[in-house]
Amino acid sequence: MTSKQIKWGIAPIGWRNDDMPEIGAGNTLAHLLSDVVVAKFEGTEVGGFFPEASILNKEIELRQLRIVGQWFSSYLIRDGVSATAALFHEHCAYLQEVNAEVAVVSEQTYSVQNEERNVFALNLKPILTDEEWEIVCQGVDILGGIAKTYGLKLAYHSHMGTVVQTKEEVKRLMEGTDPNLVGLLYDTGHTFIADGEYLSVLDTHCQRINHVHFKDVRKDVLTTCEQKGLTFRQSFLRGMFTVPGDGCIDFEPVFLRLVEKGYQGWIVVEAEQDPEIAHPLEYALKARQYIDSKLLKKSIGTVDS
Ligand SMILES: O=C1C[C@@H](O)[C@H](O)[C@@H](O)C1=O
Numbered sequence: 071m072t073s074k075q076i077k078w079g080i081a082p083i084g085w086r087n088d089d090m091p092e093i094g095a096g097n098t099l100a101h102l103l104s105d106v107v108v109a110k111f112e113g114t115e116v117g118g119f120f121p122e123a124s125i126l127n128k129e130i131e132l133r134q135l136r137i138v139g140q141w142f143s144s145y146l147i148r149d150g151v152s153a154t155a156a157l158f159h160e161h162c163a164y165l166q167e168v169n170a171e172v173a174v175v176s177e178q179t180y181s182v183q184n185e186e187r188n189v190f191a192l193n194l195k196p197i198l199t200d201e202e203w204e205i206v207c208q209g210v211d212i213l214g215g216i217a218k219t220y221g222l223k224l225a226y227h228s229h230m231g232t233v234v235q236t237k238e239e240v241k242r243l244m245e246g247t248d249p250n251l252v253g254l255l256y257d258t259g260h261t262f263i264a265d266g267e268y269l270s271v272l273d274t275h276c277q278r279i280n281h282v283h284f285k286d287v288r289k290d291v292l293t294t295c296e297q298k299g300l301t302f303r304q305s306f307l308r309g310m311f312t313v314p315g316d317g318c319i320d321f322e323p324v325f326l327r328l329v330e331k332g333y334q335g336w337i338v339v340e341a342e343q344d345p346e347i348a349h350p351l352e353y354a355l356k357a358r359q360y361i362d363s364k365l366l367k368k369s370i371g372t373v374d375s
């Protein structure tokens with residue numbers, strides 16, 4: 071058992087947010103990447119504001135960083151498999167050029183993630199029919215096959231406000247897809263908010279987890295957002311999410327389980343907050359401090375043997 075197979079990254083979402091490009095718009099690529107270095111992370115994911123591959127490669131090589139992967143919104147139900155696959159080829163070609171490892175996929179048909187809708191009401195969340203489940207599972211398998219041809223692994227991201235959100239929906243997607251083509255992106259924040267079952271989801275699907283997002287949740291803010299029936303955007307702007315160690319999720323058992331199960335890959339800190347309120351570098355350093363003192367230090371001797 072060792073934690074040495076794990077690489078640590080931090081996502082641009084604390085600096086600039088693709089769901090709300092207007093916030094943090096003044097934060098440049100150079101600023102973000104240099105902050106990533108200062109906070110001693112090894113890599114980052116691609117944000118919507120990132121430049122063409124040759125320019126990005128120059129910037130990351132100068133700082134000896136790695137590009138981990140990038141989010142892809144699939145619309146398999148709305149647009150069909152062929153149209154989605156064509157866009158996904160372009161997505162993967164870019165990721166291959168920047169030497170990334172992971173293509174993150176999330177089905178966004180019917181998603182209320184970016185809409186003016188209560189994201190917490192389970193009775194209002196989008197639900198797929200049996201026929202639609204077939205389309206999504208088969209489509210994600212096809213995308214997984216495409217990712218493979220570019221040397222990438224596909225990691226499916228369950229997400230609040232989407233058709234794959236709850237523990238049961240994650241299970242159905244995992245059971246309906248090919249383990250050789252499709253893995254699970256385990257995002258602690260989304261898994262916690264979906265139904266609190268973040269440890270059982272980890273235990274059930276540990277063999278399928280091929281990418282991890284460490285996102286913490288401020289319980290008091292979450293409770294207010296739930297009570298007020300806020301949208302996803304309103305909730306993260308209020309500070310529902312934060313970096314690991316700053317909220318209510320217990321990352322020690324999460325990390326220990328990942329190491330014990332032999333997880334190899336990236337853990338990316340991903341905390342969307344308003345950068346005007348939560349200084350991105352300050353929070354990146356906070357995350358680093360927590361990882362070093364609570365996760366890595368404690369795991370030495372327990373798992374690194
Ligand atoms: O991985 C993610 C990417 C974002 O675009 C998304 O909204 C966020 O919540 C997330 O977990």
Ligand SMILES: [Co+2]
Pocket residue numbers: 227257283340
């Ligand atoms: Co995530």
